[in-house]
Amino acid sequence: MRERSVKSSARRRDRTPKTYARLEHPLVRDEKGGPFRQATWDEALDRAAEGLGAARGAFGMFSCARATNEMNYVAQKFARVVMGTNNVDSCNRTCHAPSVAGLSAAFGSGGGTSSYGEVEHTDLIVMWGSNARFAHPIFFQHVLKGIRNGARMYAVDPRRTSTAEWAESWMGLNVGTDIPLAHAVGREIIHAGLHNKAFVEQATTGFDEYAAEVEPWTLTVAEKVTGVPAAAIRDLAHAYARAERAQLCWTLGITEHHNGTDNVRALINLSLLTGHVGRFGSGVQPLRGQNNVQGGGDMGAIPNRLPGFQDILEPGVRRKFETAWDTVIQPHYGLNLTDMFEAMETGDLRAVYCIGENPAQSEADSEQAVTRMKALDFLVVQDIFLTKTAELADVVLPATAAWCETDGTSTNSERRVQRVRKALDPPGEAREDIDIICDLATRLGHPWKFADAETVWNELRSLSPDHYGMTYDRLAEHHGIQWPCPDTERIEPTYLHGRLWEADPAKRGRLAPFGIVKHDPPVDLTDDQYPIRLTTGRRLDSYNTGVQSGSFASPLRRGEYLELCPEDAELYGVEVGEEVQISSRRGTVRAPVWIDPGLRPGLAFMTMHFPDEVDTNQLTIEANCPIAGTAEFKASAIRIDKLPGYVTEMSATAARS
Ligand SMILES: Nc1nc2c(c(=O)[nH]1)N[C@H]1C(S)=C(S)[C@@H](COP(=O)(O)OP(=O)(O)OC[C@H]3O[C@@H](n4cnc5c(=O)[nH]c(N)nc54)[C@H](O)[C@@H]3O)O[C@H]1N2
Ligand SMILES: Nc1nc2c(c(=O)[nH]1)N[C@H]1C(S)=C(S)[C@@H](COP(=O)(O)OP(=O)(O)OC[C@H]3O[C@@H](n4cnc5c(=O)[nH]c(N)nc54)[C@H](O)[C@@H]3O)O[C@H]1N2
Numbered sequence: 095m096r097e098r099s100v101k102s103s104a105r106r107r108d109r110t111p112k113t114y115a116r117l118e119h120p121l122v123r124d125e126k127g128g129p130f131r132q133a134t135w136d137e138a139l140d141r142a143a144e145g146l147g148a149a150r151g152a153f154g155m156f157s158c159a160r161a162t163n164e165m166n167y168v169a170q171k172f173a174r175v176v177m178g179t180n181n182v183d184s185c186n187r188t189c190h191a192p193s194v195a196g197l198s199a200a201f202g203s204g205g206g207t208s209s210y211g212e213v214e215h216t217d218l219i220v221m222w223g224s225n226a227r228f229a230h231p232i233f234f235q236h237v238l239k240g241i242r243n244g245a246r247m248y249a250v251d252p253r254r255t256s257t258a259e260w261a262e263s264w265m266g267l268n269v270g271t272d273i274p275l276a277h278a279v280g281r282e283i284i285h286a287g288l289h290n291k292a293f294v295e296q297a298t299t300g301f302d303e304y305a306a307e308v309e310p311w312t313l314t315v316a317e318k319v320t321g322v323p324a325a326a327i328r329d330l331a332h333a334y335a336r337a338e339r340a341q342l343c344w345t346l347g348i349t350e351h352h353n354g355t356d357n358v359r360a361l362i363n364l365s366l367l368t369g370h371v372g373r374f375g376s377g378v379q380p381l382r383g384q385n386n387v388q389g390g391g392d393m394g395a396i397p398n399r400l401p402g403f404q405d406i407l408e409p410g411v412r413r414k415f416e417t418a419w420d421t422v423i424q425p426h427y428g429l430n431l432t433d434m435f436e437a438m439e440t441g442d443l444r445a446v447y448c449i450g451e452n453p454a455q456s457e458a459d460s461e462q463a464v465t466r467m468k469a470l471d472f473l474v475v476q477d478i479f480l481t482k483t484a485e486l487a488d489v490v491l492p493a494t495a496a497w498c499e500t501d502g503t504s505t506n507s508e509r510r511v512q513r514v515r516k517a518l519d520p521p522g523e524a525r526e527d528i529d530i531i532c533d534l535a536t537r538l539g540h541p542w543k544f545a546d547a548e549t550v551w552n553e554l555r556s557l558s559p560d561h562y563g564m565t566y567d568r569l570a571e572h573h574g575i576q577w578p579c580p581d582t583e584r585i586e587p588t589y590l591h592g593r594l595w596e597a598d599p600a601k602r603g604r605l606a607p608f609g610i611v612k613h614d615p616p617v618d619l620t621d622d623q624y625p626i627r628l629t630t631g632r633r634l635d636s637y638n639t640g641v642q643s644g645s646f647a648s649p650l651r652r653g654e655y656l657e658l659c660p661e662d663a664e665l666y667g668v669e670v671g672e673e674v675q676i677s678s679r680r681g682t683v684r685a686p687v688w689i690d691p692g693l694r695p696g697l698a699f700m701t702m703h704f705p706d707e708v709d710t711n712q713l714t715i716e717a718n719c720p721i722a723g724t725a726e727f728k729a730s731a732i733r734i735d736k737l738p739g740y741v742t743e744m745s746a747t748a749a750r751s
């Protein structure tokens with residue numbers, strides 16, 4: 095025992111949280127790879143303009159999902175007008191791009207179909223691959239009210255999460271088996287005759303093909319593949335189909351897979367089968383991640399849509415923006431974030447303007463991402479902190495924090511646009527994101543200046559029919575308004591696609607196709623060498639790459655752990671707090687062990703919140719969804735090795751006996 099405690103303390107590294115100080119001054123380097131030095135705004139902007147200007151034709155922009163709609167509008171306009179490219183994207187790519195792609199394919203619009211308040215007035219809530227209790231606590235308050243009002247809740251998650259604790263039924267499926275589970279639910283509904291035949295007939299297409307696709311997924315076959323007992327699958331199928339109103343919510347457990355869009359389609363199919371969409375209290379709802387990731391996409395900070403989610407491939411849409419902006423818009427989609435990283439490798443992308451993103455730590459296989467960014471000719475990072483990504487930059491521009499130091503609007507996951515108001519002055523010389531972009535545009539031949547955020551918003555309103563009716567005055571008066579809002583007098587219903595229920599086919603519009611998708615297991619297979627399935631995600635106490643949350647000292651903050659179930663801890667002879675080595679086919683890190691009875695044998699969990707201590711993304715695989723470009727953060731294969739010299743109580747006991 096004495097030996098154990100001596101050796102274990104020698105193994106514990108310093109885990110003092112890294113603190114990020116706010117950026118207060120522009121930084122430049124005098125030579126590639128040399129140290130940063132403080133610069134004046136003029137010098138930093140001149141250099142940034144020169145570096146970016148030299149890369150016209152090989153330029154990409156990462157735009158900030160935490161900043162305002164107005165900032166995202168100006169950022170994508172910079173990419174399209176000043177740099178002549180549609181290569182603009184954000185962390186939506188690592189996150190809910192499959193939801194947007196799947197919803198667009200089914201319904202012609204990428205937004206969640208219902209509203210937060212509706213979960214208070216529904217009969218069944220299915221939380222599928224979503225730990226909302228930790229990651230969407232505001233939404234979860236509405237869920238709890240729904241439960242109090244009598245709604246039943248089902249949770250589908252490989253881990254028995256804090257969210258699952260509130261559910262009537264937890265369905266602990268194997269990672270990456272959501273399509274088999276959804277297909278078995280669909281098949282059971284059809285075989286029990288519980289599908290909404292009238293809705294399927296009038297509002298959907300492709301039912302026969304769907305029924306044929308799900309036919310092999312009997313409850314027994316699905317139980318074998320998913321690990322969920324047949325009776326529990328049957329129970330979910332009957333509960334969902336029989337409910338008067340039902341909300342199907344999902345998040346990254348569905349999207350962060352190499353087939354994320356197919357996963358999303360498999361869930362949407364269930365809503366089409368039962369008619370649980372397009373009515374108050376019934377809908378499908380991807381809970382979006384960052385505070386304004388919905389708005390960033392709506393504002394056109396994505397490579398395939400102009401502001402107002404208008405398709406770049408539509409000549410009429412392009413003409414409208416070309417006239418308004420006095421420019422020529424490239425008539426094809428740009429590169430998404432994933433494509434841009436690949437284009438860095440081939441040399442087709444040579445300069446990046448990164449506003450408020452930290453891909454050096456958030457991309458899957460982060461070591462590869464860093465190598466690629468280092469090879470760029472020019473990198474400008476505009477952030478509020480000196481992040482790992484900023485450390486790679488040629489020029490760093492200090493910005494205001496959108497949530498408290500600027501004016502504007504932000505759009506949440508129920509499509510509600512709300513005002514954001516400046517409450518604090520920024521530190522040092524930090525400036526508003528929009529003003530910085532305009533100063534760069536001016537240096538690159540486009541003298542831009544917006545008097546205030548409202549001026550930007552009114553330009554957007556004039557170009558986006560879905561936002562036209564939302565003046566700043568009305569936004570204040572109504573405490574936020576949901577899109578679509580085409581009219582300055584009216585407020586539309588809280589849910590989308592009510593048209594699908596119209597008796598008149600002309601009013602019904604485009605019918606919703608079933609998605610014909612197949613099971614495709616995770617790319618990173620477990621085997622004798624890498625026997626453990628690692629899934630990654632979030633905890634309540636921390637935020638994404640930890641830049642904004644890592645620096646606070648709080649009893650809540652407990653740093654990174656490799657979480658295992660008690661059985662696996664015993665199998666590997668490891669105990670809480672013991673540092674172990676974790677390897678995947680891409681990299682190796684060390685982290686202490688934590689024991690979570692909510693995990694199951696063969697399944698481990700880590701967060702992405704403390705990359706300065708443990709860089710989890712050195713382990714994850716860059717296997718991307720071919721439709722949406724999202725990486726399979728939720729499924730890596732790892733091995734765990736005890737570090738030499740560490741004797742745990744359990745292995746010491748084993749050695750003695
Ligand atoms: N406290 C906190 N809140 C946050 C964030 C944060 O960092 N901290 N980040 C924000 C952002 S950007 C986002 S995108 C959201 C994300 O919000 P969530 O998606 O809810 O968060 P995650 O923990 O990444 O993943 C959700 C769940 O997916 C499960 N899962 C893993 N693999 C599978 C699978 O194969 N199938 C199924 N069905 N489930 C699986 C995991 O066990 C996990 O519980 O949270 C937002 N809110
Ligand atoms: N292993 C693993 N990796 C993941 C995930 C996972 O589940 N597992 N999830 C993925 C997901 S869903 C996401 S969304 C990404 C997140 O990936 P990122 O978006 O790259 O990471 P964040 O930590 O959210 O970075 C936010 C940055 O914005 C800056 N910022 C905040 N406000 C402002 C502002 O007003 N202006 C400017 N200019 N900057 C600002 C912050 O300082 C910070 O540097 O990570 C992905 N990576």
Ligand SMILES: [Mo]
Binds near residue numbers: 384
């Ligand atoms: Mo996200």
